[in-house]
Amino acid sequence: MESFVSFVLALLLAPLFPGVINKTKAIVAGKQGPPLLMKYYTLAKLCRKGSVYSTSSSFVFKMGPTVSFAAALMPLLFLPLAGTAPVFSFHGDVIVLFYIMGIGRFFTIAAALDTASPFEGMGAAREAFFSTLAEATIFAVLILFYRMSGSLSFADYFHGAKAVSLAGPTGALLLFVIVAMFMVLLTENSRVPVDDPQTHLELTMIHEVMILDHSGPDLALIELGAFFKLLFYSVFITHLLQPLVPAGPLVNGLLFYGILALVYVAVGVTESTMARFKMNLVPKYILTSFTLVFFAAILTMGFMQ
Amino acid sequence: MDTLFSALAVILAGGILPLLLYRRFNLMKASAVIAIATGSLLGLIAILPVMQDTGPPPSTWSWQQFLTLSCSIDSLSAFFLVPIFIICPLAALYGFHYMDKSEESWRVAVNYLCLSLLIVSMVLVVCAGSLITFALAWELMSLSSYFLVVHEFQKKATRSAGYLYFVFAQAGAMCIFAAFGLIYSVTGSFSFDQLDQLPSRIKMAVFLLALLGFGSKAGIFPLHIWLPHAHPAAPSHISAIMSGVMIKMGIYGILRIYALLGDTSLLPGRVILAVGIVSGVLGVVYALGKHDIKRLLAYHSVENIGIILIGAGLGMIGVSTGNRAMAIFGFAGSLLHVLNHSIFKSLLFMGAGAVLQKTGTRHVDDLGGLIKRMPTTGRTFLVGSISISGLPPFNGFISEFLIYFAAFQGLTLPGVSFLFASLAIISLAVIGGLAATCFTKVVGIVFLGEPRTAGAALASEVQASMTLPMLLLALFCLVIGIFPAPFVQLAVFGLRDMTVIGAIDPATGQALVADLAFAARLFLGILLGVMLLRRVLYARKEITSGPTWGCGFTQPNVRMQYTGTSYAMSVVEFFQPFVRIRTAYSGIRRIFPGQTTYETRVDDIAEIAMYQYLLQPLVKLLDRLRWIQHGHIQLYIAYIVLTIVVLLLVF
Numbered sequence: 033m034e035s036f037v038s039f040v041l042a043l044l045l046a047p048l049f050p051g052v053i054n055k056t057k058a059i060v061a062g063k064q065g066p067p068l069l070m071k072y073y074t075l076a077k078l079c080r081k082g083s084v085y086s087t088s089s090s091f092v093f094k095m096g097p098t099v100s101f102a103a104a105l106m107p108l109l110f111l112p113l114a115g116t117a118p119v120f121s122f123h124g125d126v127i128v129l130f131y132i133m134g135i136g137r138f139f140t141i142a143a144a145l146d147t148a149s150p151f152e153g154m155g156a157a158r159e160a161f162f163s164t165l166a167e168a169t170i171f172a173v174l175i176l177f178y179r180m181s182g183s184l185s186f187a188d189y190f191h192g193a194k195a196v197s198l199a200g201p202t203g204a205l206l207l208f209v210i211v212a213m214f215m216v217l218l219t220e221n222s223r224v225p226v227d228d229p230q231t232h233l234e235l236t237m238i239h240e241v242m243i244l245d246h247s248g249p250d251l252a253l254i255e256l257g258a259f260f261k262l263l264f265y266s267v268f269i270t271h272l273l274q275p276l277v278p279a280g281p282l283v284n285g286l287l288f289y290g291i292l293a294l295v296y297v298a299v300g301v302t303e304s305t306m307a308r309f310k311m312n313l314v315p316k317y318i319l320t321s322f323t324l325v326f327f328a329a330i331l332t333m334g335f336m337q
Numbered sequence: 338m339d340t341l342f343s344a345l346a347v348i349l350a351g352g353i354l355p356l357l358l359y360r361r362f363n364l365m366k367a368s369a370v371i372a373i374a375t376g377s378l379l380g381l382i383a384i385l386p387v388m389q390d391t392g393p394p395p396s397t398w399s400w401q402q403f404l405t406l407s408c409s410i411d412s413l414s415a416f417f418l419v420p421i422f423i424i425c426p427l428a429a430l431y432g433f434h435y436m437d438k439s440e441e442s443w444r445v446a447v448n449y450l451c452l453s454l455l456i457v458s459m460v461l462v463v464c465a466g467s468l469i470t471f472a473l474a475w476e477l478m479s480l481s482s483y484f485l486v487v488h489e490f491q492k493k494a495t496r497s498a499g500y501l502y503f504v505f506a507q508a509g510a511m512c513i514f515a516a517f518g519l520i521y522s523v524t525g526s527f528s529f530d531q532l533d534q535l536p537s538r539i540k541m542a543v544f545l546l547a548l549l550g551f552g553s554k555a556g557i558f559p560l561h562i563w564l565p566h567a568h569p570a571a572p573s574h575i576s577a578i579m580s581g582v583m584i585k586m587g588i589y590g591i592l593r594i595y596a597l598l599g600d601t602s603l604l605p606g607r608v609i610l611a612v613g614i615v616s617g618v619l620g621v622v623y624a625l626g627k628h629d630i631k632r633l634l635a636y637h638s639v640e641n642i643g644i645i646l647i648g649a650g651l652g653m654i655g656v657s658t659g660n661r662a663m664a665i666f667g668f669a670g671s672l673l674h675v676l677n678h679s680i681f682k683s684l685l686f687m688g689a690g691a692v693l694q695k696t697g698t699r700h701v702d703d704l705g706g707l708i709k710r711m712p713t714t715g716r717t718f719l720v721g722s723i724s725i726s727g728l729p730p731f732n733g734f735i736s737e738f739l740i741y742f743a744a745f746q747g748l749t750l751p752g753v754s755f756l757f758a759s760l761a762i763i764s765l766a767v768i769g770g771l772a773a774t775c776f777t778k779v780v781g782i783v784f785l786g787e788p789r790t791a792g793a794a795l796a797s798e799v800q801a802s803m804t805l806p807m808l809l810l811a812l813f814c815l816v817i818g819i820f821p822a823p824f825v826q827l828a829v830f831g832l833r834d835m836t837v838i839g840a841i842d843p844a845t846g847q848a849l850v851a852d853l854a855f856a857a858r859l860f861l862g863i864l865l866g867v868m869l870l871r872r873v874l875y876a877r878k879e880i881t882s883g884p885t886w887g888c889g890f891t892q893p894n895v896r897m898q899y900t901g902t903s904y905a906m907s908v909v910e911f912f913q914p915f916v917r918i919r920t921a922y923s924g925i926r927r928i929f930p931g932q933t934t935y936e937t938r939v940d941d942i943a944e945i946a947m948y949q950y951l952l953q954p955l956v957k958l959l960d961r962l963r964w965i966q967h968g969h970i971q972l973y974i975a976y977i978v979l980t981i982v983v984l985l986l987v988f
Contacts, residue, residue, distance in 0.1 A: 082875075082878035082879035083878070083881075084880075084882065084883050085881075085882045085883075086885040087882050087883065087884060088787050088885050089885075090709055090785060092719070092785055105863055109859075122856075123852070124849060127741050128734075128738070128853065131728055131734055132860055134728050135729060138723060138777060142777055144781075145782070145785050146785040146786060147885045148705075148785075148893075149885045149887065149898075152899075153899020154899060154903075156777065156899070156904070157899065157903070158907070160770075160777055160904075161774065164767060164770025164773075167766045167769065168763050168766055168767050168770075171763055171766035175745075175759045182749070244886050249874035249875060250871070252874075326759075333751075
């Protein structure tokens with residue numbers, strides 16, 4: 033029950049945090065910026081509207097938002113949130129969940145190609161390529177975590193006695209993971225320096241260009257799905273950063289959301305201080321994150337035989 | 338055993354009847370399809386008793402004194418019989434309307450004969466109980482499939498593809514026979530027994546020779562060259578059988594030899610794993626670079642053989658290091674992937690065949706928008722694409738998950754084995770991502786968007802005999818994905834008689850599989866919920882349609898769509914120098930440019946290397962010996978006499 037409440041709370045808060053990013057960016061730029069609750073207003077507005085569908089598109093185009101939303105929602109059911117155990121968990125769930133996200137991506141890309149638009153094709157090709165590389169980083173992280181905890185589920189990674197933690201004897205290795213996962217977060221969620229969520233020059237975009245033709249509630253599903261996905265990666269990093277405090281669930285919960293907000297602030301600061309990479313630099317950027325984690329995994333050979 | 342032989346007799350009848358009935362075209366095809374389907378059903382029934390106990394005793398025939406043939410079924414053979422008896426009748430049914438040229442009735446009849454011979458020979462390969470039986474069945478399989486490949490022999494491309502296949506099949510067979518000869522020279526018998534008594538050095542040599550031979554049939558990386566040529570040349574239902582079932586005979590051979598040799602050193606596992614990783618990654622990269630839809634699917638066979646071998650290699654390493662969970666999950670994942678791949682790959686080849694029949698082109702950049710014109714083909718192809726990309730809730734994911742699981746078990750091993758296990762995990766992840774990239778390309782360019790040529794615009798759905806097999810196979814993909822337990826049990830059963838692994842508790846992994854099934858159903862449940870939510874959100878809303886947003890450009894046309902080439906290019910470029918890209922671009926030099934051309938092709942480095950470093954030196958050498966061939970028959974007879982005399986003198 034506690035887990036379920038925590039899960040619903042996280043779902044409700046998901047659109048708040050991107051507001052934090054925008055607020056951070058506005059503050060750094062010396063502007064007032066949109067209100068914190070802006071994303072809620074946008075979602076409500078989209079849900080009130082109807083849709084225009086391209087004559088080129090088929091049923092795959094309509095399935096795109098639905099599948100990608102379901103695929104973004106499901107991982108949160110398996111992730112420990114705010115100090116509570118996840119709703120579901122089993123040995124091996126991490127592999128399943130990253131593949132579930134894969135099917136969401138499959139349909140997003142297919143829907144983009146269904147519009148017969150060259151721009152959307154361009155975005156689709158980039159999304160497919162970059163996320164494949166990011167997958168290598170993610171599985172390297174799983175290798176490292178298996179070496180550290182002997183487990184294959186989020187519940188064991190982040191909750192309970194065996195949890196990986198910076199304070200543990202092998203905690204130093206997690207520094208690599210935090211940096212690498214932050215890089216993956218920026219890649220997978222189409223943030224600067226890989227993609228720019230603000231630009232409206234179609235040639236330079238990845239995610240935004242893929243959803244150009246979606247409108248109304250379909251677009252709302254895509255947006256909300258994107259918030260869930262961002263939340264998933266941010267929670268992943270938050271768990272690595274969160275110290276173990278011998279206090280009640282309320283304190284731990286507040287601490288969790290505090291650190292989570294800081295992760296979003298970090299995204300905002302990165303976005304304000306960096307420019308987007310040229311496309312041909314992005315693979316190198318992602319491979320850097322892979323190298324960091326793989327190096328950490330190799331280091332485990334020194335003290336685990 | 339008797340049931341199996343009567344099944345084979347019925348299937349063979351399905352090959353001979355058409356020869357008698359070829360004047361009545363439809364009756365001929367119907368008789369062949371019915372006989373093959375009945376025979377396959379009988380064959381499936383014949384497997385059942387093996388599942389209960391150790392199966393029937395081997396049957397043996399002797400002819401004169403030197404030729405003794407024997408057949409036996411153990412659990413591994415029984416497992417490989419399942420895809421044969423499921424895929425082949427469906428492919429035969431698909432062929433009913435695919436081979437609809439009644440003016441070539443006689444050739445279609447011969448095609449059915451070769452098809453039934455191929456099925457029978459594959460069954461004999463997996464049931465062979467001695468070296469000599471195996472060798473004979475193997476040759477029959479290679480020959481009958483060769484004749485199937487050259488069905489359209491009028492085309493030059495088909496003839497050269499057939500020749501390439503023939504050379505590879507025979508060169509591979511030579512390696513296998515060399516391995517068998519080596520065994521015979523030590524044991525002095527053709528029997529499969531006592532192979533584990535061989536000295537370890539001989540074992541290694543036998544294993545490596547067999548790997549070369551079986552690997553060229555299976556299509557492991559440098560020996561895969563025939564695959565991308567033979568598959569586009571063969572009729573599509575034949576490609577489905579060859580890629581879905583026949584190349585698995587190579588996998589069967591590798592596993593069988595491994596089980597018989599009982600070699601528990603680390604080397605075989607590492608070799609197989611390395612071969613699997615290379616085939617898997619490069620197979621999918623080349624698939625991305627190819628735009629002939631059947632050639633692309635052929636490269637995906639290389640990729641999937643890679644995944645199967647990664648599983649087998651992990652299993653072997655698990656056996657050597659005594660890590661039983663790793664051994665069982667590795668081998669079980671590998672076997673299950675054999676079954677899964679046979680299902681989705683034949684589905685995809687059938688879909689490609691339907692597209693080819695209706696549009697007359699195999700080039701993806703000439704197609705587009707077919708899902709609206711061929712709804713069943715398009716939907717089933719979509720299912721096959723998701724399955725082959727290894728995504729849940731379909732079958733490809735289940736087997737890949739088992740292999741992942743084996744690899745994660747291997748992470749606790751020390752030293753080099755740890756590195757091998759982690760490389761396996763990372764390459765599986767990369768293969769999965771690239772396969773999804775490649776199949777979003779195929780689905781997106783071929784079936785979605787707008788048709789790029791008139792041929793694609795005028796396409797229509799194929800007949801029911803072709804859509805029915807595709808629907809059934811797509812259904813299998815989903816069923817295995819959502820109810821994996823019996824199929825994983827089947828794969829674990831396949832390992833029962835492999836003594837190197839030891840006794841396996843049949844309940845192994847059932848808890849894990851139940852979790853997988855739960856996750857798949859949960860996902861479907863959430864998806865259903867979201868679909869309902871979407872319906873609620875769209876209730877009483879205005880829905881209109883209009884042209885795609887052209888980003889301000891008001892005159893878009895279909896040729897502006899992204900092509901398969903452009904979609905895949907950045908990924909393929911990333912993998913240089915393991916792939917070679919050749920580009921010819923005329924360039925734009927004036928302010929008002931005239932005709933501009935751009936051509937790019939991706940070359941297979943294995944092909945280039947084989948041509949440069951093997952074929953050219955060989956031809957040069959043999960050129961010097963031309964004088965032996967002069968055309969004088971008297972001198973040829975003299976050669977024969979001379980050879981006999983020399984042989985008599987020496988021995």
